[in-house]
Amino acid sequence: MYEIIAFYLFSALTIGLFLITVMSKNVLYAMTSLAAGMVLISGFFFILGADFLGVVQLIVYVGAVMALYSFAMMFFDATRDIKEKNTNSALIFLLGGLSAVVLVLIFAAPIHSDAIQALYPMHEGVGNAQDVGIVLFTKYLVPFEVAAVMLLVAMIAGIILAGKKMDQSLTEDMAADDEIMTQKDAK
Amino acid sequence: MIGLTHYLIVSALIFSIGLMGVLRRRNLLMLFFATEVMLNAVNIAFAAISHYYNDLTGQMFAFFIIAIAASEVAVGLGILIVLYKKYGSLDLDDLASMKG
Numbered sequence: 001m002y003e004i005i006a007f008y009l010f011s012a013l014t015i016g017l018f019l020i021t022v023m024s025k026n027v028l029y030a031m032t033s034l035a036a037g038m039v040l041i042s043g044f045f046f047i048l049g050a051d052f053l054g055v056v057q058l059i060v061y062v063g064a065v066m067a068l069y070s071f072a073m074m075f076f077d078a079t080r081d082i083k084e085k086n087t088n089s090a091l092i093f094l095l096g097g098l099s100a101v102v103l104v105l106i107f108a109a110p111i112h113s114d115a116i117q118a119l120y121p122m123h124e125g126v127g128n129a130q131d132v133g134i135v136l137f138t139k140y141l142v143p144f145e146v147a148a149v150m151l152l153v154a155m156i157a158g159i160i161l162a163g164k165k166m167d168q169s170l171t172e173d174m175a176a177d178d179e180i181m182t183q184k185d186a187k
Numbered sequence: 188m189i190g191l192t193h194y195l196i197v198s199a200l201i202f203s204i205g206l207m208g209v210l211r212r213r214n215l216l217m218l219f220f221a222t223e224v225m226l227n228a229v230n231i232a233f234a235a236i237s238h239y240y241n242d243l244t245g246q247m248f249a250f251f252i253i254a255i256a257a258s259e260v261a262v263g264l265g266i267l268i269v270l271y272k273k274y275g276s277l278d279l280d281d282l283a284s285m286k287g
Binding site (some may be wrong): 004011018030053060095096097103111116122132135136143154 | 189201202203216224237242257
């Protein structure tokens with residue numbers, strides 16, 4: 001009973017929040033609704049019994065990725081509304097709606113589930129985090145290490161790309177720059 | 188009772204919302220948000236299949252998708268900052284340098 005209520009509540013809220021993310025003109029509104037939608041998606045994971053995945057979603061997406069976005073937003077003008085030249089909006093809504101209908105029809109089709117067998121089955125009486133850890137560090141050890149190297153490469157690339165000319169101002173407001181410089185000189 | 192189909196349909200709807208955003212957006216930062224929506228939709232589908240077939244493989248793939256999304260954001264935001272320093276705008280129409 002609670003599962004049904006939670007499922008419908010979470011799905012309605014998530015779809016609404018992601019629609020705001022996609023449609024909003026304001027970067028701040030889009031980012032906030034994206035963060036809220038991600039929190040609700042971790043709620044889906046908790047309903048589905050994937051506890052560890054839900055916690056990882058909260059820490060990595062809502063914690064790290066959204067913090068990174070909000071830091072990056074400080075470089076750009078976040079308060080100003082974005083002017084976008086939307087050419088042929090009706091065609092895009094038609095294409096998006098068509099793809100939604102096609103995907104829903106595909107997923108609503110009956111599944112021939114006899115042919116599907118669990119490759120790494122979950123164990124009764126064992127916690128989800130323990131199960132995930134055993135499979136991740138035995139069967140998926142090599143992809144795990146490759147993912148670690150990939151994250152290291154991404155970190156170095158991010159530092160090198162964003163760190164160049166960090167002392168130069170990005171804004172075109174020269175008066176504000178001069179004010180900052182005079183305050184710096186006064187110290 | 189909530190079945191696998193319910194979760195897959197929600198995932199398909201969220202994926203279509205993200206696809207619509209990718210088609211519609213002209214601002215690069217907003218385009219990144221739309222790709223995050225699409226990645227999250229796929230994660231829901233993986234977790235649901237993992238639950239209903241009692242198989243951990245789906246959760247494993249969701250973990251790797253989260254790792255890839257995190258590194259994509261790190262590199263992508265670095266590129267966005269470089270682009271903004273060079274052109275002063277994140278609009279795709281302004282960034283088009285090869286006009287045919």
